[in-house]
Amino acid sequence: MTIDRFTVDEPALPAAPGAAGWAHFRAATAVRNAVEADAYGTDELGLTAEELLPYWLDQDYAPARMFVARVGGDIVARGVYETRPEASAAVAWLSVEVLPAFRRRGIGTALADRLEAIAAEEGRVRALVYAASRQAPGERLPSPTGFGSVPLANPEVRFLLARGYTLEQVERGSRLPLPVDEGDLARQLERAAAAAGPDYAVHRWTDRTPERWREDMALLRTRMTTDAPSAGLEEPEDVWTVQRLAQEEEAFAAGPRTALTAVAEHLPSGRLAGFTELSVPAESGRAVHQEDTLVLREHRGRRLGMLLKIANLRGLAAERPGHPSVITFNAEENRHMLDVNEAVGFVPIGYEGAWKR
Template sequence: MTIEVRRVSVPRSLGDDTDPNVVDYRRAVELRNLVEALGYGSDDFASSAEEDLPSWHREHEPRELFVATVPDARGPGRRSIVGRGFVETRLEDGWPVAWIAVQVLPEYRGRGVGTAVADAVEAAAREAGATRLLVYVVSPDAPGERLRAPTGSGSVPLGNDEVRFLLGRGYRLEQVERGSRLGLPLDADDLARSLDDARRASGADYWLVHWIGDTPAHWRKDLAMLLTRMSTDAPSAGLDEPEDVWTVERLVAQQESDREAPVTSLTAAVEYVPTGRLVAFSELSVSDEVARPVWQEDTLVLREHRGHGLGLLVKLGNLQQLHTERPGHPSVLTFNAEENRHMLAINERLGFVPVGYEGAWRKDLI
């Protein structure tokens, strides 16, 4: 079996289904969705090619897509995509980290496809100047010995294929992330009462605000600051992720790009009244397809404003906005570090239940 790995030139649009780059990109997305569904036992974690497309063209977050192909039995010269991988870095000079992924169809595992893709994406990361690789990969539950995260929270099955593969390539487990699901709809009266209680508990100095889509101009600077603090204030164990600086220009550019996707962003934030600045926020990513789950994206409360119930307040505020503005979706999905007990407790209070776990892995290149 001859394995070929090549870069895909991800298209700017998907209108031409005869374009080989469009075909390759769509097939790579389909492969990712299949592998994720097998890992989680659910297709809730799938996303469409159209939803994903803007993420491949963000100026400040360069990404490269690779596919592995093998001969196709349907005819001479034809090849099938059986594996995929990507590498993501940052535009900043000297940026030390690359996030990578490798996914292979189950029937082609153990035949060198994963190794070929991993070699390609690791080489691309080195070429980009990365000195540290980070990988997030689902680990389905299985019997037998466990590999515990050094945080003391969470573990993965030691005998799983993905665990043995990563260990064999010199990666080490640093953290376990919990995937959780909140079934919808929520009871409207209960939600309203909970939100009123959260407002009273937070006190008069904190005011809940919200918006749909692009961030209003007067909040852009504050949101850029909060997104920067996501990279320093959220638990990252031994992954040692550097500060990822957001500017207003980066925020505007990304939101302009994301308008092309069939997805709407809902944001709830908290203004600290004495200063007029935002000190907490939470984002939901809502597909235009009402049958699809909603993604809970970033949630952060600045360290200096914790202890006032603001995490619960912004999440409830955004769930209320979702209920009012975009009803009908079946669920909300989210991920949190297993050691982030405070945020997990908030999620559990809201009704989220665990649906799967990912290992967060690190490999140093120097």
């Protein structure tokens, strides 16, 4: 497909680092990282191709397709199409990323047209887009949640509005400088443990979930898709099984990053009430990424979120010291989790809109 001196194609995914298609995958990853850095003013959200490949190879549970736009043979943009394996799933997640120097040439439109056409062909009746919005002066478009807004004149905002998308939610990206004062962490942990009371105990592990907790972790990951604030996005339940959990953890463990997990056990029932996870790069000079954090609705109000985050941050400091920061994202209306993050020392670095059509 050729449009105004650029081409759009769907390169084959490499089966492993260095395999056929690896150069294209690395180039597309470089586009992703450059677009993120431009939006947030930092390269700390960057991931290597080796780190991303395990997620792309997980086609059983998270089917995804990647399209790229090339100018003169070089990849300058990518479009990502994600769904769920159920044929009846009504939702597709779309993403278009174009290098700043190649914008306003119709590349983003061509990629969006391709992704939306696939969604229509597959009967996906809702398209969801998460798009970073740099801060800018002027009129703002408020989130219908009542929390957060995006600059109305921003190009990505105008682009999505023109294509019929509505803003449903604003998410905040935050950064925690490391190291955090150990005395402060210890004091906060003590206060959180006192609020949680004697009915809860914290456990931690690296990478693979111990067998005794696999069923509970599958439930927690499923509930992450229903209990976390999603405004009017109507995010579908994403069901996790023990088999899926084990398969994804094996794939992740084969990559270069390490997962540090902390969980809260409800002692009277012997079941897990919440969890939090850090994704740690092998290089100590790179940022750590805070992944999912969830406390089940029936166990909230006991400061378990704080208890878990502090326990995992202390574990990170002891086991993998030297990283410059932790990066996390939260819905602007998720005041409880934002309170936890701000108390620890996270500060905002940027915002993204969650859009629906």
